[in-house]
Amino acid sequence: MARQQIKVVVTDYIEADLKWEQAEMARRGVQFECCQLKQASEAEVIARTADADIVVVNMVKITPSVIAGWKKVKLVIRHGAGYDNCNVPALTQRGIVLEYIPDYCQHEVAEQAIALMMAAARKVVWSRRVLDDSVARGEWDFAPIVPMFRVDGATVGIIGCGRIGSLVRRKLSGFGVKFLICDPYLAPKRKAELGVETTDLETLCRGSDFITIHTPLNDETRHMINAQALSWMKPTAYFVNTSRGGMVDVNALAAALREKRIAGAAIDVFETEPPPKDYPLLGLDNAIVTPHLSWYSKDAEQTIREKIVQDIDLFIQGAGPRIPVNPEALKARG
Numbered sequence: 001m002a003r004q005q006i007k008v009v010v011t012d013y014i015e016a017d018l019k020w021e022q023a024e025m026a027r028r029g030v031q032f033e034c035c036q037l038k039q040a041s042e043a044e045v046i047a048r049t050a051d052a053d054i055v056v057v058n059m060v061k062i063t064p065s066v067i068a069g070w071k072k073v074k075l076v077i078r079h080g081a082g083y084d085n086c087n088v089p090a091l092t093q094r095g096i097v098l099e100y101i102p103d104y105c106q107h108e109v110a111e112q113a114i115a116l117m118m119a120a121a122r123k124v125v126w127s128r129r130v131l132d133d134s135v136a137r138g139e140w141d142f143a144p145i146v147p148m149f150r151v152d153g154a155t156v157g158i159i160g161c162g163r164i165g166s167l168v169r170r171k172l173s174g175f176g177v178k179f180l181i182c183d184p185y186l187a188p189k190r191k192a193e194l195g196v197e198t199t200d201l202e203t204l205c206r207g208s209d210f211i212t213i214h215t216p217l218n219d220e221t222r223h224m225i226n227a228q229a230l231s232w233m234k235p236t237a238y239f240v241n242t243s244r245g246g247m248v249d250v251n252a253l254a255a256a257l258r259e260k261r262i263a264g265a266a267i268d269v270f271e272t273e274p275p276p277k278d279y280p281l282l283g284l285d286n287a288i289v290t291p292h293l294s295w296y297s298k299d300a301e302q303t304i305r306e307k308i309v310q311d312i313d314l315f316i317q318g319a320g321p322r323i324p325v326n327p328e329a330l331k332a333r334g
């Protein structure tokens with residue numbers, strides 16, 4: 001296909017603008033359109049993307065009806081490390097390859113998970129509030145913050161030991177902590193490389209002082225952290241979620257936090273984003289909440305832009321895809 005005939009449409013983006021991408025595509029003679037369709041109807045999404053060859057998507061839902069409205073899309077690139085907003089079976093059935101970019105921010109997410117773990121253990125966010133209140137009263141009173149417990153010697157439970165989970169383990173290995181790993185899909189070869197044994201979710205929950213989750217969101221993992229899993233956790237345990245909001249039953253988590261059945265939680269991701277005003281963890285002293293920014297650093301932001309352009313280049317060359325979710329789509333295409 002001649003480059004001039006290739007059309008790339010971006011459905012939505014989080015960068016301030018896409019002038020850099022625009023210039024890169026112009027240099028290659030590729031048509032390029034960018035939209036902000038996050039709040040748009042399916043009909044509008046179809047109207048703007050129907051004649052694209054490549055669709056780049058951030059948060060817009062790529063549903064079976066949207067896919068049915070496409071005339072010639074061959075490749076969808078999800079701007080990000082998860083792809084739960086894209087209907088994979090419907091894409092595969094139409095012979096459309098889905099690529100994602102899981103390799104641009106693993107250090108950032110691992111560092112955020114550790115930062116949240118430490119902030120929870122050392123009650124950093126809450127301490128600021130206690131200090132402000134105490135200073136306003138002309139007092140030196142940190143009684144509301146105690147107790148805290150030593151991190152050295154604690155057990156960290158890692159659910160999902162893939163790119164990010166295994167990095168959390170590596171980066172934390174100097175902290176004097178022990179690990180419990182739950183990942184039923186970790187290949188024996190990878191376990192041997194990492195030097196880890198795995199356990200089941202209940203054993204991990206019962207034995208851990210910190211639990212951090214790094215699994216993909218799917219029908220098996222949705223609400224994996226529910227009332228039962230929370231009931232297995234120690235009253236002194238902290239739960240950290242930087243993966244996807246849907247992994248957790250947030251009402252069950254809020255109840256466990258309010259009733260002090262676990263010590264605290266630190267959450268970066270929400271089932272609905274942004275979270276609603278009545279999101280049950282807002283206002284709880286033992287919950288830290290951050291606005292889905294684990295992926296972010298200036299470096300990661302540029303890396304993902306370069307990798308997406310690299311993936312488009314591979315498509316132009318008839319090569320790739322680099323990291324396909326559904327390589328079987330190529331077969332369906334025939």
Ligand SMILES: NC(=O)c1ccc[n+]([C@@H]2O[C@H](COP(=O)([O-])OP(=O)(O)OC[C@H]3O[C@@H](n4cnc5c(N)ncnc54)[C@H](O)[C@@H]3O)[C@@H](O)[C@H]2O)c1
Pocket residue numbers: 081082083102105106109159160161162163164165182183184185186214215216217220221242243244268269292293294295296
């Ligand atoms: N908050 C953010 O900004 C941000 C940024 C990047 C990635 N993420 C999320 O982080 C998560 C992990 O990403 P990754 O790149 O490490 O993924 P990955 O695919 O490399 O690793 C996921 C691991 O989870 C394991 N797993 C699958 N099902 C499981 C189950 N039922 N129980 C236990 N383990 C299971 C897999 O075997 C795999 O080892 C994803 O949900 C991704 O969407 C969030």
